[in-house]
Amino acid sequence: MKAIVNESAGRHHLVCREVPEPEPAKDEVKVRVKAAGVCGTDIHIWNGLYKTATPVIIGHEFCGEIVETGEAVLGWKAGQRVVAENFTGACGVCRLCRSGKAHICSEKAAYGTDRNGCMAEYFCVPANSLHLVSENISDNGASILEPLAVVNRALIERSPIKALDRVVILGAGAIGLLSAQVAKIQGASQVILVGTQIDETVRFEFGRKVGATHIVNLEKSDFVKEIYEITSGEGGDVVVEASGSTEAVSSAFQIVNRSGKIVAIGLTGNTATTEWDMGVFKEIDIIFSKSSTYMSWRRAISFVKDGIIDLEDFCTAVFPIEEWEGAFNLMAEGKAVKTVLIP
Numbered sequence: 001m002k003a004i005v006n007e008s009a010g011r012h013h014l015v016c017r018e019v020p021e022p023e024p025a026k027d028e029v030k031v032r033v034k035a036a037g038v039c040g041t042d043i044h045i046w047n048g049l050y051k052t053a054t055p056v057i058i059g060h061e062f063c064g065e066i067v068e069t070g071e072a073v074l075g076w077k078a079g080q081r082v083v084a085e086n087f088t089g090a091c092g093v094c095r096l097c098r099s100g101k102a103h104i105c106s107e108k109a110a111y112g113t114d115r116n117g118c119m120a121e122y123f124c125v126p127a128n129s130l131h132l133v134s135e136n137i138s139d140n141g142a143s144i145l146e147p148l149a150v151v152n153r154a155l156i157e158r159s160p161i162k163a164l165d166r167v168v169i170l171g172a173g174a175i176g177l178l179s180a181q182v183a184k185i186q187g188a189s190q191v192i193l194v195g196t197q198i199d200e201t202v203r204f205e206f207g208r209k210v211g212a213t214h215i216v217n218l219e220k221s222d223f224v225k226e227i228y229e230i231t232s233g234e235g236g237d238v239v240v241e242a243s244g245s246t247e248a249v250s251s252a253f254q255i256v257n258r259s260g261k262i263v264a265i266g267l268t269g270n271t272a273t274t275e276w277d278m279g280v281f282k283e284i285d286i287i288f289s290k291s292s293t294y295m296s297w298r299r300a301i302s303f304v305k306d307g308i309i310d311l312e313d314f315c316t317a318v319f320p321i322e323e324w325e326g327a328f329n330l331m332a333e334g335k336a337v338k339t340v341l342i343p
Contacts, residue, residue, distance in 0.1 A: 002343060003057045003120035004324050011048035014058065016322055022116065022124045029076055029127050030068040031084075035143040035318075036119045037061030038327050038339045040173055040244070041267075042112070046328055049269050052113040059119030059341075060086050060111040063133060063142035073127040081133040083145050084125040085297055086111050103291040119321065121343040131297050134305040140318060140340045141311035144174070145300045148311065150265065151178040152296035154240070154289035155186065159263045161238060163187030168227055168236035168255055169212075171243030172199040174314065174338050175265055177207055179240050181309055184211030188238075192230055194218055194248075198334035202316065206337050209313075227255045236260060246272040253278045261285045314338045 003019045024030040036059045044050035045058055052058070066080045076082075089109030090102035097105050111117040111125070133142045155161050167183040169176045172195030180191050193212040195203060197219045204215045214230050216223050228235060235257040241248055244266035252262045253275035262284060279286065303309040316336045319327040327339035 001121035002321055003116075004059065004321065004341075005055050006045055006052050006058050007055050009048065009051065009054060012046060013048070013054075014046050014324070016324055019057065019120070021122050024068055024070040024124045026070040026072040027126055027128070028070045028124045029066045029073060029082070029130065031062075031064035031082060031123050031125060032067050033062050033064045033118050033120060033123050033343045034081075034139040035063045036321075036341045036343065037143040037146070038331050038341065039147065040175070040331070042119075043328060043332050044269065045113070050113070053115070056113065057116040057118075057120050058112040059117035060113075061143050061146040062118035062123065063139045063145075064118070064123060067122070070127070076127050076130060081139075081142070082130045083133055083142055083297075084131070085129040085149075085292060085294065086146065087129060087291070088115060088126055100293060103293060119324070119341060119343070121321075131301060134301065137301070137304050138312050140315040141304060143340055144311040144314050144338055145297065145304065146292065147174050148178050148182075148300040148303065148309065149292035149296040150289075151175060151182050152299045153292045154263050154265050154287075155179060155182050156299060157293065157296055158289040159238065159261055159285070159287040161186035161188055164189045165237045166190040166192070166231050166234070166257070167238045167240065168192045168194060169240045169242055170194050170245070170248040170252060171241070171266060172196075172203040172207055173242065176240070176242040177203065177210055177314070177337060179242055179265070180207055180212045181210040183238075183240075185303075185308060190214065190230065192216060192227060192236065194223060194227075201335055203334060203337060206313075206316075224251060224254050231257070234258075238263060240265065242266050244268050246270055250274060253282075253284070256282065256284050258282045259284065261287060264288045315340050318342060
């Protein structure tokens with residue numbers, strides 16, 4: 001089968017090549033991948049900025065159809081369309097696993113980095129990580145349920161957005177844009193999307209479409225001053241760091257309101273400096289959020305099934321898996337909200 005493989009550490013070591021089809025373990029299902037979303041993490045892997053096992057098939061956002069079940073699997077059958085939570089390898093017996101936090105178990109492995117992922121024709125996943133995909137959700141749309149679940153974890157479970165909150169979102173990639181939509185759904189009065197010149201082509205206009213009330217290009221203005229002007233001199237009640245930029249981490253302390261919150265979703269891949277004393281004087285809350293949970297997935301599926309969020313709109317370009325470089329380049333250049341590969 002064809003798959004996109006990270007062959008070794010370093011920059012531009014991804015290749016699309018033939019690999020053996022996987023066989024499911026007794027507690028796994030084998031899935032024929034129908035759509036695989038390209039994530040910012042995949043771009044970082046391509047650029048040698050995110051460490052993975054090697055060689056490893058990359059990718060963790062997908063929709064697929066079960067073609068085979070392991071001998072111990074109950075309740076799932078061939079032909080069902082599914083997505084899966086990314087917590088394979090979690091031990092299942094530690095305090096975190098048993099309290100519903102398998103996604104941060106120390107034994108947890110991740111698809112596409114620690115073990116083979118979904119950018120392939122076939123993919124094996126534990127049956128206990130599956131969710132059924134509703135018929136009215138397209139394959140392409142379903143492949144973006146994973147980042148929506150990540151945003152739900154941060155902005156509904158970890159630090160719920162409240163009615164009338166003024167929300168500032170740092171980063172106009174897919175996570176930032178999904179954050180804008182979820183914040184608006186939760187009742188935010190202002191949703192201020194902050195990005196750079198690269199976002200002017202596609203992402204800022206898309207941000208307006210999904211709920212951003214204000215767009216700020218930090219390369220064209222004193223964006224801290226602009227945010228204070230928009231918020232009547234008070235700053236954001238909630239600042240969502242979705243860019244992974246170390247500069248954004250520092251600026252979050254400047255633009256958050258007194259007694260406000262900073263919600264960290266983005267990974268910097270580096271050491272970020274902060275205005276720590278400013279955080280103390282403002283008495284802010286800092287909430288870190290990682291990955292997703294069962295309920296954040298259920299909410300994501302419900303949002304799309306009920307027509308509250310249209311993930312199909314997020315798929316602005318679709319490529320066959322052999323043309324993966326085109327999909328990656330569009331994302332890296334900011335010319336797409338989300339690209340999807342079809343194995």
